[in-house]
Amino acid sequence: MEERNQGLSGGGVRRDTRALALRVITFLGGIYFFLYFITPESIIEGTKIKSAHEAISNGFIAVSSMAIGLGVINILMAHGSKFIFLKRGWQYSAALLLGLLIMIGSTLAHWMMTRHSASQIRDVQIIGDFAARIVEDAKLGAGNERSFSPTGVPELSKRVSALESYSLRIIEKIKAEESRVIKIAQGDLATTQLIRDSEQELLGLRESVSTLSANQWNTLDATNESALAQVSQRAAKVASSYAILKRKENGTKFSSRLYDFLYDGLFNHLGASMFALLGVYIAAAAYRAFRIQTFESGLMMAAALVVMLGQISFGKVIYEDMPSIRQWLLEVPNSAAFRAIRLGAGVAGLMLAIRMWLSIESAKSGGDKK
Amino acid sequence: MILAVGAPVFLGISRAPSRMVSAERMYDVMQGVTFAPGEVAMVWLDFGPNTIAENEPQAVVIIEHLLRRRVPVVLLSQYQQSERFLTRVPQEVAQRLEREHPGQTWRYGEDWINAGYKPGAAIFIQALVSAPDVAKFLGRDVTGMPIAHFPRFAQIGGVERVKLVAEVTGLVGVFDTVVQFFQKKGYRPTLVHGCTSITIPEAYIFLDSGQLNGLLEGIAGAAWYSEVLRKHFPASDNRDLLVTNTALSAAHIMIILLIALGNLIPLLNRFKRGRHG
Numbered sequence: 001m002e003e004r005n006q007g008l009s010g011g012g013v014r015r016d017t018r019a020l021a022l023r024v025i026t027f028l029g030g031i032y033f034f035l036y037f038i039t040p041e042s043i044i045e046g047t048k049i050k051s052a053h054e055a056i057s058n059g060f061i062a063v064s065s066m067a068i069g070l071g072v073i074n075i076l077m078a079h080g081s082k083f084i085f086l087k088r089g090w091q092y093s094a095a096l097l098l099g100l101l102i103m104i105g106s107t108l109a110h111w112m113m114t115r116h117s118a119s120q121i122r123d124v125q126i127i128g129d130f131a132a133r134i135v136e137d138a139k140l141g142a143g144n145e146r147s148f149s150p151t152g153v154p155e156l157s158k159r160v161s162a163l164e165s166y167s168l169r170i171i172e173k174i175k176a177e178e179s180r181v182i183k184i185a186q187g188d189l190a191t192t193q194l195i196r197d198s199e200q201e202l203l204g205l206r207e208s209v210s211t212l213s214a215n216q217w218n219t220l221d222a223t224n225e226s227a228l229a230q231v232s233q234r235a236a237k238v239a240s241s242y243a244i245l246k247r248k249e250n251g252t253k254f255s256s257r258l259y260d261f262l263y264d265g266l267f268n269h270l271g272a273s274m275f276a277l278l279g280v281y282i283a284a285a286a287y288r289a290f291r292i293q294t295f296e297s298g299l300m301m302a303a304a305l306v307v308m309l310g311q312i313s314f315g316k317v318i319y320e321d322m323p324s325i326r327q328w329l330l331e332v333p334n335s336a337a338f339r340a341i342r343l344g345a346g347v348a349g350l351m352l353a354i355r356m357w358l359s360i361e362s363a364k365s366g367g368d369k370k
Numbered sequence: 371m372i373l374a375v376g377a378p379v380f381l382g383i384s385r386a387p388s389r390m391v392s393a394e395r396m397y398d399v400m401q402g403v404t405f406a407p408g409e410v411a412m413v414w415l416d417f418g419p420n421t422i423a424e425n426e427p428q429a430v431v432i433i434e435h436l437l438r439r440r441v442p443v444v445l446l447s448q449y450q451q452s453e454r455f456l457t458r459v460p461q462e463v464a465q466r467l468e469r470e471h472p473g474q475t476w477r478y479g480e481d482w483i484n485a486g487y488k489p490g491a492a493i494f495i496q497a498l499v500s501a502p503d504v505a506k507f508l509g510r511d512v513t514g515m516p517i518a519h520f521p522r523f524a525q526i527g528g529v530e531r532v533k534l535v536a537e538v539t540g541l542v543g544v545f546d547t548v549v550q551f552f553q554k555k556g557y558r559p560t561l562v563h564g565c566t567s568i569t570i571p572e573a574y575i576f577l578d579s580g581q582l583n584g585l586l587e588g589i590a591g592a593a594w595y596s597e598v599l600r601k602h603f604p605a606s607d608n609r610d611l612l613v614t615n616t617a618l619s620a621a622h623i624m625i626i627l628l629i630a631l632g633n634l635i636p637l638l639n640r641f642k643r644g645r646h647g
Contacts, residue, residue: 057497061490118514271419
């Protein structure tokens with residue numbers, strides 16, 4: 001039994017096979033980016049890898065993004081079991097899980113709301129894009145590459161008619177939404193002004209769209225082209241104003257306000273407060289630990305004093321040229337020393353990276369067990 | 371310590387900031403970059419709430435300068451926690467500029483877009499640099515709108531049209547990734563950086579070697595930059611920033627005094643013991 005179990009991990013896969021697979025995948029992943037970086041561009045273009053590079057990179061990014069999912073699963077497992085089995089400290093696990101679920105829910109709701117708004121804004125942008133495309137296709141002529149029917153794109157008059165009906169539908173929809181936003185604005189002068197400007201722009205777009213039916217659409221002459229160009233420009237302005245109105249409207253919705261409260265109100269401020277605690281530790285360390293006991297520590301303290309005084313407005317009160325001395329200290333001795341440190345750290349980092357790439361760093365991937 | 375930092379904030383005390391040569395040079399660099407139609411600036415906001423005190427003012431002054439110049443700005447980040455800053459900072463700057471210049475507007479989609487958080491760090495930057503069309507590569511903005519549908523940003527084309535890259539961060543390793551990988555043969559953008567005070571010594575080596583063209587040294591750098599902006603645009607309001615800088619200055623003085631006390635008191639005790647013993 002012991003002999004059979006030796007070398008086996010869960011699922012019956014031999015441990016050394018798993019280690020080999022990990023090594024091979026790690027090596028291949030590393031060598032691809034290394035070779036892509038050092039290979040001359042002419043050779044890359046010749047092998048046609050350049051066109052695939054974006055997709056390969058996105059694939060790697062997608063894989064690394066799975067770490068977020070792994071993190072969430074880990075939290076759920078670790079704290080979920082504590083909560084379910086009421087182990088010691090289960091209340092804290094419950095609080096963590098509740099916070100996690102509320103934040104995920106709020107972010108999802110906020111995201112869905114913004115995506116919905118984006119698709120509505122896109123509906124408006126399509127008016128301008130369609131008008132521009134009609135002009136482009138008419139200039140290219142029937143049977144051009146973009147056509148989806150054997151005889152080419154639909155007749156110019158049909159397309160203009162479709163543009164007109166679509167535009168009028170969208171204009172009505174925006175008008176209905178504006179009346180809703182007016183109620184939400186309730187005395188907010190900036191929003192009220194924005195709505196007035198948007199109404200003017202909508203009127204302008206409606207006028208431009210209405211003139212389309214007054215023209216003859218057998219061919220694209222200068223008048224027709226000018227009319228479509230005007231529709232395109234005005235539609236772009238309407239889309240821009242509409243986007244601002246949607247954002248303002250979204251800002252009043254519950255999901256948006258909850259997200260703002262959780263992120264700006266809690267997360268940002270709590271994070272900043274936690275970091276601010278460092279200030280207290282620094283103050284305590286300044287009094288208790290920063291002692292000048294040797295010549296070198298004295299030198300370091302003097303340099304630190306000059307740099308600190310040179311950075312603040314009181315430094316000039318003590319000595320006029322303090323900022324210049326600070327500048328010299330940072331540009332000359334500091335740069336020299338830090339360059340040496342970074343070079344050393346870079347070489348050490350390179351060695352570590354090579355060891356990880358060749359999988360000789362970790363025992364689990366078959367590396368040095370010592 | 372709380373009194374030292376709190377007093378300027380609560381009483382609204384502000385003093386003129388110390389002159390920061392690197393911030394002055396950065397202003398000249400940013401003012402000197404020319405942008406043809408279709409060319410953009412890319413601003414990476416890679417900071418979270420922990421370094422908000424230093425990095426957010428830096429982001430504000432950089433974005434303010436670019437928006438004043440009407441340079442199209444693409445905002446993005448390698449750090450998840452910066453998501454709100456990508457939305458909030460340019461909006462607040464735009465609103466302030468609109469108050470300063472009634473009749474003029476700064477609009478999302480025309481003056482700036484928010485491409486959001488982009489995972490992948492070095493892999494993402496490498497792929498961005500080698501992409502033939504940056505707008506297509508970035509895909510959609512945070513609202514889900516395809517970036518190619520914003521006229522001023524649809525014409526970007528290759529990364530060579532990103533003339534200026536600004537990296538605002540307090541994180542270790544993030545700025546290095548931009549320096550290393552945001553370049554290719556025949557192309558290197560003008561690179562400016564907003565760092566926290568603790569990473570100033572490290573940033574100077576890049577400034578000295580020319581890999582970095584401009585540097586904002588913590589909040590002191592942002593404060594001096596805002597003063598330079600105010601010199602050129604007198605209506606610019608930087609009171610809050612100066613108050614924060616003054617509070618920081620007071621904290622510095624406090625630390626210096628505590629260090630001095632911490633060294634003097636044992637020395638005095640030793641002297642007393644020497645006399646008695």
